[in-house]
Each structure stands twice: as C-alpha cells, then as structure tokens.
Amino acid sequence: MLRRWSLAIAGLVLILAGGELAHLTQTSGGIRIQDVRFKGAKGNTMSALLYIPPNATPQSPAPGILAVHGYINSRETQDGFAIEFARRGFVVLALDQTGHGYSDPPAFAGGFGGPDGLSYLRGLDIVDRDNIGLEGHSMGGWAVLAAAAAMPYNYKAMVLEGSSTGKPFAAEGTPGWPRNVALVFAQYEEFPDLMWGVDRARDVAQSPKLETLFGTAVPIEPGKLYGDIAQGTARVLYTPAVTHPAEHISHQAIGYSLDWFERTLQGGTPRAADDQIWFYKEIGTLIALIGFVALLLGVFDGLLETPVFSFLKLPKIAAVMGPAPTAAKGGRWAAAFVLTALIPALTYYPAFALAGIFMKPSHLLPQGITNQILVWAIINALITLALPWFAPKRGSRGGIIILPSILIAVATMITGYAALWLADLAFQIDFRFWIVALKLMSLKQFLIFLIYLVPFTGFFVVALRLLHRNFSTLSAARGGLYLTNILALTSGFIALLVLQYGTLFLSGKLFNPLPDPGFVPLATIVAIQFVPLLAICAIIATFTWRRTGSSLPGALISGLFVTWYVVAGTATQAAF
Secondary structure: OOOOOHHHHHHHHHHHHHHHHHHHOOOHHEEEEEEEEEEOOOOOOOOEEEEOOOOOOOOOOEEEEEEOOOOOOOOHHHHHHHHHHHHHHOEEEEEEEOOOOOOOOOOOOOHHHHHHHHHHHHHOOOOEEEEEEEEOOHHHHHHHHHHHHHOOOHHHHHHHHEOOOOOOOOOOOOOOOOOOOEEEEOEEEEEEEEHHOOHHHHHHHHHHHHHHHHHHOOOOOOOOEEEEOOOOOOEEEEEEOOHHHHHHHOOOHHHHHHHHHHOOOOOOOOOOOOOOOOHHHHHHHHHHHHHHHHHHHHHHHHHHHOOHHHHOOOHHHHHHHOOOOOOHHHHHHHHHHHHHHHHHHOOHHHHHHHHHOOOOOOOOOHHHHHHHHHHHHHHHHHHHHHHOOOOOOOOHHHHHHHHHHHHHHHHHHHHHHHHHHHHHHHOOEEEEEOOOEEEEOHHHHHHHHHHHHHHHHHHHOOOHHHHHHHHOOOOOHHHHHHHHEEEEEEEHHHHHHHHHHHHHHHHHHOOOOOOOOOOOOHHHHHHHHHHHHHHHHHHHHHHHHHHOOOOOHHHHHHHHHHHHHHHHHHOOOOOO
C-alpha cells in the first residue's frame, strides 16, 4: 500500500519541508504575517500581506512601508523586500494591485490600488505615520507614485525599482516631487524607453526626464546623493547589473532599498544591507513547488491502482486500445523534433501581437495576458491539425477512456489544490520560485478559470498527442524519453530567450522581431515562464503516458494545471 503511494508521500514531505523553511524565514525574529482584506475608496476589496515585526505595537508604533509588485505579479512577489524590511523593524503592507491577486478588478483602476494601500497602512495603530516609505517595482512604482500624488505629505521616502515618474502612468517628477526618491534601475532593463525615454538602460543616467527629476542638467552619477533628505528633495540612482524581473531576487537591488530607508526613515532596527535571509524562503517555496509536481504524479500513480481506474493502466488498456503507435525514426524524428520545438517559439510574438489587437479584455475573456497565451495556443493547435503527415493515428475505441481520464485528472488536480490550500493555511505560502508562482484562486478567478479551461485543455490534447506519436515508445530508456519530451516542448523557447537576452547583454537592447516593438519586453518576460511550465507539462505527460499508453490523461492534467496557473497569476483587466 505505501509503495503504491510512495511518490505522493515524497511529494508531501517536500511540501512540508519547503513550507517549513519558507515559514521560518519569513517569520524570523518574531515577525507575524497577516492576510488582510480591506475596502478601497470606491468600495472595492483590496488584498495584502501585512508583516508585523515584534517592535511594532500601539504603544510604540513602528515605521511603515507600502510595497507594491509589478504588472501580472502579486503581493508574494515582493517577499524579498518585505521580509528584509520587517527584519529591520518596519511594518510592511505588501499589496495586491487592483485586478491582481485577490484585489478586485479591473487592473489599472484606482491608481493601481496605491492610494488605498497607503490609506490603510496609515490607519494602523502600530504604524508611525510620520515615518512611512513607499516601494514599488515596475507598475508597482506607478502605484506608489499614485499614492504619493494623492497624499503628498503622508509619506517620507520612496524607492522605485525598475519604474519611473511621468508618462505613461504617473505624474511628472520634479526636483521636489516625489519626496526623497531612490531609483533602482538595472543595467539590463527590458523597458528603458518606456520608463525613461532612452534606448538602452545603461544610458539612463543621461535621460533628460531623469535629469529633471534630479534637478540637474548633466548626466546623473550613480550612487551620488542629490538634494537634501531633511527637505524631502533627496535623490539617488542605483544601477545593479541585473534585468527587470531579476530585481526581485537581487541581493544588490534589495540592499539598495534597505540602505535608502535606513537613511530616510527613523525608528527601525539597523542591520547591514548585506544581512539578508529572504532567499531561503525562495528555496523553500521552490522545494514545495517540486513537491507539488511529485504529489500530482504520485496521486495519479496511486489512483491507477484502485479498482475505479485500474482499467486505464498498462497492460490492461492495451488489450482494449491496441498497442501504442510506433514513434518516429530517423529523418522523420529529426524533422518532428525541430518543428515541435521551433513552431511554438516562432509563432509566439505574432500571436501575442494579434491578440493585443483582436482579443482585448472583455467581460467574456477578461484577462489580457491570458488572451494572448490563448491565441498562441489556438494557432499552434491549428498548425498541428493542419499537418496530416504529422497527425497521430486514432484508435477506433479511444472514446472509452475519455470519462475515466477526465475523472482521474480532476481527482489528481483536486488533491494538488488541497495541498496548496493546506500549505497556505499552515505556512502562509504559495508554490513559487521568482516569477514562477502557483497561487490559490479566488472565487472570481475560479469562474474565469472555467472560461479558459476548455480551449487550453484542447491545445494540450492536440499537442501532447502529437508529442507522444512522434517521440514516445515504451522501449525507450526512461531518462532519455523524459529528456526528449522536455526538450521538444521547451528548446524553442530556450533558444528564443538566449537570443533575446544574449542580444540585450551584448547590445543593451532586446531584439525586436516585429515592426511594433512595444509589447516585446513584456512578452519576453512572460516567455521565461513558458520554459518551466512546459517542462512540468512534459514530465506529467511522459509519466502518465508510460503508465497508460495514452496521451489523454496527461493532456487533461496539463490543461487543468496551466489554466489554473495562468488565471491565478495574471491580471484581470475587465470587470468580472
């Protein structure tokens, strides 16, 4: 009995171990974390994590910091900053922007939620209202700038991480507004033109827009203090050698923000800027994410041994369905591998551009990024179906496994969802590493999940059936089969990212494959997540195929998993 469920047990052990490591890290030194909901100015529900250090009491209020994530992220993305701020005695409100995480949609509304967040933080009796800082990454910078514009005298200092004053979404910066600003702008930022009007991030010090903010007519000297902290006019520029999303996991970028608030806010607990432990939480939640995948595989394996689903298991199913088709060989195998890897990557930017034009967020399809991924999936499914010489041979009795495959896939994913719910309850975590994050869904997100589930699952049914038709054979070495399928699904995106970031590191700019390059930086960052997601899907697909000889169970699990991941982790732009 235990052997049947051994992989599931191993997954649970990893979740528990990773969860405990993450929990111990984020509560180090007696920090308490509260999951809070509060009403915004227009009655909208806002969500945040509140980090309370032991020194913060009504009798002895502590300085506070509003920390806001960027576009298509959530409050947990700011964990590195929040943990280190709290370790230094600051009360931290890590906010979900409007339309993100568990804050009500639509995204972009109400100053991105920044003013509501600052009002809530100032209303806490454990917070010293005279010592409040604002920190925001990317679009989160515009959220805290909106708060600063709405309440110009209700904060003391600000850190903008990979963000900017001025157009497109903030008031123009001046030598006197915002108050005491530190700008952390990476040397390999993907958005230099959008943020500061320069072609290359390494030229940000020469930005006329930035010179206006700093009150100078000459290029800015990184690390030099401009203005006066006591007068609220201080400015400083930091340029760590990382990318825009890497600012989340950069000891250097986080260290700059720690140093700035130590210099501009009073009442904290001084620590060296390089005294940082937040990365242990990242390791913990990564271990838990790996455990989640192992749990899914183990639960599927265990369920196959039960009388309800044993019919699906080899060799029983082969007696009904017949032997699995023979995989491709020689030149056909090579051609199949190249096309499987390259077509999804080659269609990626065009699909995102088409969706941006023809499938804007609406009440029916309310998530912009999800719509773009959906168009990409539909295009690739249609291409696959249009290649008859690549199409899989269909068994005449394949329909008899549809219902049991649906049931075992749903049962497997319900178990995984329950594991995440329990991990959140016990450890206050999600399953993540960096920008790859699997979160619980709100009720609204669950309803959105149901909308996107069928087309995403349809894509995986088509794509994974072709994958197994061309590459999977029961006689293949287990390790070789897993590696082949992982590379078939991910190597195109790996090549795309190597091309893009190699170009960025060498030239200072991303490669723009289309005439309108405006969406390329964000789409490229989104593509980073395709690699681990498709690798997980390849592992699930290969594991389930080796036990059933069918691509269907793995396709259904992948459809459920990816739809959940995307819907819970992105922004909802339309009211829903």
